[in-house]
Amino acid sequence: MLKFVTCVLLFSALAAYSENDVIKLKNYPSQNPFTDTLRIEYFYSHDDESSFWSQMSLWGSDCYYEGKKINIKILEDHPELTYKVWMQKNPAPLIIILPGLGGHYTSDTVTAFAGLFYGKGYSVLAISSAMNWEFMESAAKTMIPGYTPYDAKDVRNALSIILNDMLERYPALITKKMLMGYSLGAIHALFISDFEAKENLLGIQRYVAINPPIDMLSAMSKLETMFEIWQTWSKDELKNNIIRSTGIYMSLIQHKIPPRAIIPIDEDDAQFIIGYAYHLNLRNIIYSIHTRKDFGFIKTPYSWFSRSALYKEIDSFGFNKYRDTYIKKYFSEVFGESFSFEKLNENSSLMAIEKNLSENQKVRILHNMNDFLLRKKDIEWLRKVMKKKIVFFDRGGHLGNLFTEEFQSQLIESLKDSD
Amino acid sequence: MQFVYEDNFMRFLIVFFAAVLFRTLIANAENPAELPSEKIHSVTFKIPIDEKQYFLADCILIEKTDAFDDSYNYESVIVLRKRSFKTVDEKEFEAEVNISDPIEGFNRVMTSFNYGLVMYVFRPVAIGYATVFPRFMINGFGNLTDNLEFLVRTFSCMLQAKFGDAGEESLRFLINTVLGVAGFFDVADDWFGLKTHDEDFGQAFASWGIGTGCFLVLPLQGPSSGRDCVGLLFDYALDPKTYVYGAQWFAKLNKSSLYIQEYEKISEANEDGYTYVKDIWYLVRKVKIED
Numbered sequence: 001m002l003k004f005v006t007c008v009l010l011f012s013a014l015a016a017y018s019e020n021d022v023i024k025l026k027n028y029p030s031q032n033p034f035t036d037t038l039r040i041e042y043f044y045s046h047d048d049e050s051s052f053w054s055q056m057s058l059w060g061s062d063c064y065y066e067g068k069k070i071n072i073k074i075l076e077d078h079p080e081l082t083y084k085v086w087m088q089k090n091p092a093p094l095i096i097i098l099p100g101l102g103g104h105y106t107s108d109t110v111t112a113f114a115g116l117f118y119g120k121g122y123s124v125l126a127i128s129s130a131m132n133w134e135f136m137e138s139a140a141k142t143m144i145p146g147y148t149p150y151d152a153k154d155v156r157n158a159l160s161i162i163l164n165d166m167l168e169r170y171p172a173l174i175t176k177k178m179l180m181g182y183s184l185g186a187i188h189a190l191f192i193s194d195f196e197a198k199e200n201l202l203g204i205q206r207y208v209a210i211n212p213p214i215d216m217l218s219a220m221s222k223l224e225t226m227f228e229i230w231q232t233w234s235k236d237e238l239k240n241n242i243i244r245s246t247g248i249y250m251s252l253i254q255h256k257i258p259p260r261a262i263i264p265i266d267e268d269d270a271q272f273i274i275g276y277a278y279h280l281n282l283r284n285i286i287y288s289i290h291t292r293k294d295f296g297f298i299k300t301p302y303s304w305f306s307r308s309a310l311y312k313e314i315d316s317f318g319f320n321k322y323r324d325t326y327i328k329k330y331f332s333e334v335f336g337e338s339f340s341f342e343k344l345n346e347n348s349s350l351m352a353i354e355k356n357l358s359e360n361q362k363v364r365i366l367h368n369m370n371d372f373l374l375r376k377k378d379i380e381w382l383r384k385v386m387k388k389k390i391v392f393f394d395r396g397g398h399l400g401n402l403f404t405e406e407f408q409s410q411l412i413e414s415l416k417d418s419d
Numbered sequence: 420m421q422f423v424y425e426d427n428f429m430r431f432l433i434v435f436f437a438a439v440l441f442r443t444l445i446a447n448a449e450n451p452a453e454l455p456s457e458k459i460h461s462v463t464f465k466i467p468i469d470e471k472q473y474f475l476a477d478c479i480l481i482e483k484t485d486a487f488d489d490s491y492n493y494e495s496v497i498v499l500r501k502r503s504f505k506t507v508d509e510k511e512f513e514a515e516v517n518i519s520d521p522i523e524g525f526n527r528v529m530t531s532f533n534y535g536l537v538m539y540v541f542r543p544v545a546i547g548y549a550t551v552f553p554r555f556m557i558n559g560f561g562n563l564t565d566n567l568e569f570l571v572r573t574f575s576c577m578l579q580a581k582f583g584d585a586g587e588e589s590l591r592f593l594i595n596t597v598l599g600v601a602g603f604f605d606v607a608d609d610w611f612g613l614k615t616h617d618e619d620f621g622q623a624f625a626s627w628g629i630g631t632g633c634f635l636v637l638p639l640q641g642p643s644s645g646r647d648c649v650g651l652l653f654d655y656a657l658d659p660k661t662y663v664y665g666a667q668w669f670a671k672l673n674k675s676s677l678y679i680q681e682y683e684k685i686s687e688a689n690e691d692g693y694t695y696v697k698d699i700w701y702l703v704r705k706v707k708i709e710d
Contacts, residue, residue, distance in 0.1 A: 054557055056549035056676050064680060104688035133690040230512055242515050247706040280698070284690060305524030311694055312517070316509065 021383065022369060022392045025406050027260055033372040034226070034270035035263050036397030041252045042259040043402035044108050045115040063115035064106070067126075072165050074139040074158050081138035083162050086114050086124040087170055094123045094166070094174045095415070096159065096204075098185030100399070102281030103129040109182070109402070120412055123173065125166065129184055130155050131281070133288035143293060144330040145285065146323070148216050148348040152191035159192075160201050178206040178415055182399060184219075186212035186365075187350065193363050194356040207363045208414050211399050213373040214381070215349035217341070220319035222373060227275025227318065229268050245269035259403060274398075279315075282322060286314045289326065297325045351381070358385045364414040365389065366407070368396040518644065518701040520634040529636040530693045536639065537675070537682060545676040557676055559603040564670040565615065566595050566602025570657040572616055578623035584616045591615060617707060621650030625708040634697055639671075642700040 030036055045063040053060035068087070071080040084105045095117045099110050105126040114124040128135040130151035139158040142150040159179075166174065179202075181189035186209035193207040213219035233241055248265045251257050263270075287310075290298050297317075302310040317325070323341070332339045346352060357363060367374065367382065369392050374382075382390055391410055393401055401407045520526065549557065569592035576585035591607040599606040607613040624646050625631070632645020643651065660666035675682075689695045 052553050052555075054549045054554040054677060055680055056545050057553075058546065058550040060549070062680075064684075106684050106687050108684075235511060238511060238515055242702070243705050243709045246702045247710070250703060250706060280695070288690060305527055307691065307694065308520045308523050312513065315513070 021388075021390060022394050023406055023410060024394045025396065025401055025404055028395050028401065028404060029260055029262050030370070030395035031262060032267045032270070033370040033397040034267050034274060035265055036368075036370065036395055036400035037274055037372070038249070038252060038263060038265070038270055039259065039396070039400040040109065040402060041249075042255070043112045043399075044255075045111050063118070064111050066118075067111070067114060067124075070165070070169075072162060074161055075141065079138050081127070081135065081158060081162075083125060083127045084110075084114075085126075085166065086118045087173055088118070088121065088123045091173050091175050092121055092123045093176045093178060093415075094125055096177065096179045097124060097126040098155065098179065098181035098188050099126070099129045099132070100183030100185055101129060101131050101278060102284060103183075103185065104132050104134065109399075112402070113180070113182075116408060116411075122178075122415075123170075125162065127155075127158060127162065130188060131184060131285055133284050136285070136288050137292065144289060144326045146216060146220070146327050147331060147344060148187055148191055149352075152188045152195065155188050156192050156195055156202065163202060176205045177203055178208065179204045180208040180210070180411075180415075181212070182210040182402075183213070184216070186210050187216060190350060190357065190363065190365075191353060193360055194353040197356050197360055205362060206415055207360075208411065209363070209365045210402075210411070211367055211371055211373070212350065212365065214351070214375075214378045215345055217323060217345045217348055219373045220323065223275055223278045224319040225275075226271040226372075227279045229271050229275065233268075241269055241272065245273050249273050279318070282317065282319060283311065283314050286317055286322065286326070287311070290314070295326060295329055297329075354385055358387075361389075363389055364391075366391050366393070366410060366414065368393045368398070368401060370395055371398045373398055516698065516702065518631060518634045518697065520697065522633060522635070526634060526636040526697075527693055529638055530696075532638055533636070533641060534686060534692075537679065538686075541672065541675050542679055542683075545672060545679055548672055549676040552676075557673055560669075560673045561677070562595070562599070562605045563602045564660065564666075564673065565605075566592060566599075567659050568654075570659075571620070571654045572618045574653075574657060575618035575620055575623045576616060578620070579618070579626040581616070581618075584618070587613055588616055617710070619647075619650055620653040621647030621704075622708050624650050631701075631704075634701070642696055644704070647704070 051060050051062070055062035055065060063086070066086060067084040069082050069084050071082050074081045082105065097105075097110055097113050099105070099107060103110065105128045110126045114126060117124050130136070130140065131145045135154075135158070136145055140151075140154045141157070142154055145151050163177065179189045179192060181187070189207050190209050190212055192202070193204070196202060196204055230238055230241070245265060248257075248263065248269070252263065257263055265273075286298075289295070290310075298310070298313050300310045300313045327344070328339075328341070331344060335343075350357065363386075365382065365386055367379075367390060369379065379392070391414070393407060393410075395401065396404075396407070552560075569588050573585045573588040573592075576582070576588060591613050592602075594607040594611065594613070595602040595605060598604075598610075605615075608615070621644070629646050632648075635643045635645060635648050637643050637648065637651075640651070655661045655667075658667075660670055685695060686692045
């Protein structure tokens with residue numbers, strides 16, 4: 001009996017210990033990881049609707065227009081890369097934002113982060129994701145994005161040139177630099193922290209990663225599975241579900257559904273919306289690659305006036321096919337005989353930089369317990385490696401709790417106490 | 420390695436029971452990367468159930484290095500997809516999300532023309548306009564121009580046999596015109612909860628079973644379709660603004676001063692904004708029609 005009681009107490013203590021890094025979101029109407037994820041649409045810049053003047057007005061204050069766009073040459077023989085800055089008038093810390101898969105520096109999420117940080121007294125710099133066409137064409141030495149170490153190197157190289165440019169433009173306005181990434185941007189931020197620990201090029205004092213997937217290739221496969229849910233629908237279901245989910249998504253982006261209300265959408269429809277959004281991102285990635293170099297996987301001829309057939313063929317590519325064609329061909333040439341997907345996956349995983357994550361005191365991670373890109377063992381691994389440097393939220397799916405006060409105050413908290 | 424295996428229904432049953440067995444025995448086998456072996460291949464079984472449906476099962480083959488007999492050198496882990504019955508193919512999906520575009524060249528030229536017009540003519544004028552008029556006035560003018568379009572919405576509702584909605588639209592017009600200063604304030608919604616019905620003749624034609632037709636980008640108007648283009652003629656004919664010089668231009672300017680940012684974002688964020696706008700417009704249009 002004594003043994004039984006001891007065991008129960010021990011397990012309770014262990015459970016309590018493992019759960020004490022979890023922040024419980026109040027009044028968060030969690031439904032499932034996928035529907036929770038759609039709540040990212042509630043994270044937007046609020047000032048565009050509350051001011052007396054509209055966003056186009058010269059008197060208006062709109063976060064999107066307050067940012068300044070600057071073009072800069074990153075690589076010779078490539079077009080210039082555009083980055084956007086929101087500079088404080090007085091000296092302030094600079095936060096660099098790395099968006100998620102396919103994310104552009106003009107996206108609503110980037111603008112919302114910029115508005116949040118700017119409002120707290122930080123200056124902000126945003127660039128497009130390494131898997132966005134603009135970055136790929138202007139700043140990527142790697143022709144095929146998707147292999148995290150190489151993508152992160154490209155981002156680091158671009159940032160070093162941009163930061164030098166900023167120091168020239170705003171010599172006395174940047175007191176320190178912090179790097180924040182979400183989703184794919186988060187995994188890039190963490191890899192950059194590893195590079196920087198070996199060679200300090202950027203002088204970053206804090207790295208904050210929001211909802212990083214553990215490895216990119218598995219995450220991409222998961223996104224494809226989500227998109228392919230339509231394959232299990234009947235013809236009638238296909239029509240109805242697409243229309244219904246589009247309608248609800250429209251209501252969400254127009255903020256017609258209050259943030260604390262239940263979203264009237266089921267798990268499958270939510271999966272489809274998320275998967276379809278990423279599928280469209282993949283379309284842009286492949287289009288960008290194909291227009292610069294023909295790898296022989298796409299046969300349809302095209303011209304400026306006629307590209308629909310080309311897109312049709314590109315749309316037949318999912319993330320797995322992209323991996324099995326473009327990534328395989330490109331990296332087989334780069335690595336030669338030593339190439340294998342297992343190796344590629346291993347090097348792209350956060351586990352490849354476990355030592356840095358464990359020892360680097362500049363790194364912080366914010367994650368959600370019900371992020372669909374995390375498996376149970378990933379959570380355990382993150383806890384073991386990051387210890388007190390990670391904070392979990394009990395709900396939110398993938399990025400679906402960015403709008404909550406709890407998340408935002410924790411994010412700002414994570415930026416403090418940097419060297 | 421990827422291959423597709425096709426066989427009869429009995430094979431499906433065998434695979435099914437094998438899958439259940441393996442699924443029970445081997446935890447965490449959903450991701451090949453979690454398995455220790457480096458020689459892992461994924462396979463998709465595609466087993467027809469009838470002419471239209473087939474069963475999908477993902478299988479992971481683990482190459483055994485100590486096998487003596489080449490024909491038995493694989494162990495397999497079969498993972499059932501959550502819903503494994505595939506019932507529609509890519510063509511049916513494409514038909515749902517893509518609109519036919521046989522005059523793409525013309526449409527792309529028109530899209531570029533509209534882009535130039537919006538960014539280099541409308542945008543500077545809209546900045547000046549929005550600098551003079553505060554947000555509440557722009558919203559008020561928007562309400563006023565929407566109020567004038569009540570005939571389009573009412574007739575469209577009637578043509579779709581939505582008589583209740585048609586009545587509400589007429590009531591909204593009366594209330595907003597009398598109590599809302601000619602429609603400057605949308606008091607019908609604010610005070611009485613009478614929401615507007617976003618209807619037009621294109622939607623009415625769709626409800627009669629007339630097909631979408633091809634994609635069509637109109638100068639000054641933007642994305643449309645063969646059917647909606649014809650509907651637009653009726654929309655304009657029933658809109659009083661058409662008969663007042665400059666009123667349609669004013670309505671467009673007023674609207675663009677509120678929404679031009681979205682247009683800018685889409686144009687900047689997409690390498691080929693045309694395709695993005697076409698796909699999204701088609702989906703949104705379908706939602707409106709089915710509403």
